[in-house]
Amino acid sequence: MRVAVGSGKGGTGKTLLSTALALVFEDCTFLDLDVEEPNAHFLLHPEMDGEEDFFMEVPRVIKQCSLCGKCAEVCEFNAIWVGKEVHVLEKLCHGCGSCIHFCPEAALEVRKRKAGVVRSGKRGKMRFIQGVLTVSEALSPPLIRYINKNYAREPFIIDCPPGNSCPFVHSITPADFVILVTEPTPFGLEDLKGAVEVVKDLGKNFGVVINRATLGDERIRQKMKERFPVLMEIPFDRRIAESYAKGENLLPEMMGDELRKLLEAVR
Ligand code: SF4
Ligand code: SF4
Incomplete structure (x- = not known):
């Protein structure tokens, strides 16, 4: 049942x-x-x-990032955006991991909240x-x-x-x-x-x-x-x-x- x-x-x-x-x-x-x-x-x-x-698994930047914008492009929830630096809107993040997976510089890692x-x-x-x-x-x-x-x-x-x-x-x-x-x-x-x-x-x-x-x-x-x-x-x-x-x-x-x-x- x-x-x-x-x-x-x-x-x-x-x-x-x-x-x-x-x-x-x-x-x-x-x-x-x-x-x-x-x-x-x-x-x-x-x-x-x-x-x-x-714990929610949210991304954070751990090393030099090229500001390519790929992470924002793949985020379906508008929880990450790229200006002069990368901004994560943690309360909107669903913890799907796409941004981390697709980052070409491996600049993101998981932070547990x-x-x-x-x-x-x-x-x-x-x-x-x-x-x-x-x-x-x-x-x-x-x-x-x-x-x-x-x-x-x-x-x-x-x-x-x-x-x-x-x-x-x-x-x-x-x-x-x-x-x-x-x-x-x-x-x-x-x-x-x-x-x-x-x-x-x-x-x-x-x-x-x-x-x-x-x-x-x-x-x-x-x-x-x-x-x-x-x-x-x-x-x-x-x-x-x-x-x-x-x-x-x-x-x-x-x-x-x-x-x-x-x-x-x-x-
Ligand atoms: S995908 Fe990676 S390298 Fe590109 S802007 Fe996002 S964090 Fe930076
Ligand atoms: S983990 Fe998923 S929901 Fe959270 S910022 Fe990255 S792509 Fe967006």
Whole structure:
């Protein structure tokens, strides 16, 4: 099982669902890739047992450079430019290494800069992994890629960052199936459309879960069901919100059978 749980926008219940699935499945790796504000640990309460620093590898000039401009030419991210000397905009650098590789004078070398941490822990049979981006870092994709490459051991469930942009795209890369969590509101529908486009472009299988399905606009809920493969609906229940606020996830207790069916559908 290689599943990612995303949402076109924040606040739809993505983490509620991803943690509920992990609690039901139990023997899996849970990856919290919402690295700018990871919060799945509040619901899973893992016992933490490890921490690894994450470093961005940025270039620096180490010897005489001919100012040929090749490094700036090959940088896709405009993170290096050449005037009277070479300037590296470290916060824009993705650490791809192209500038170092293509420098004809071998004038650049890698400098490591700490940009976050990867924490690990466990809860019963579940392995818990959490990425935490350093405050003020502009780019989360390098940390997300690093965690997926080094920690995504099957079966896994990924809690993606909200939205449809780069961090989401990098989060779902190793997944075979993407669950998109939404709510029946005009905002929910618009953001869902964007997320579906991204997932389709990447050739991923996907399905939709409508959260707070009994709250909101019934016409939009019907439209979602007509247009997208809706796999599950979670009715609004005040007890879910109240328990969430206390750091508890009531979904496995209230909708265990539905969650097991959802897991069967996405495996
Ligand atoms: S590619 Fe190398 S030699 Fe050319 S400007 Fe960049 S650092 Fe200098
Ligand atoms: S490592 Fe990649 S992203 Fe960073 S400056 Fe060099 S080419 Fe640009």
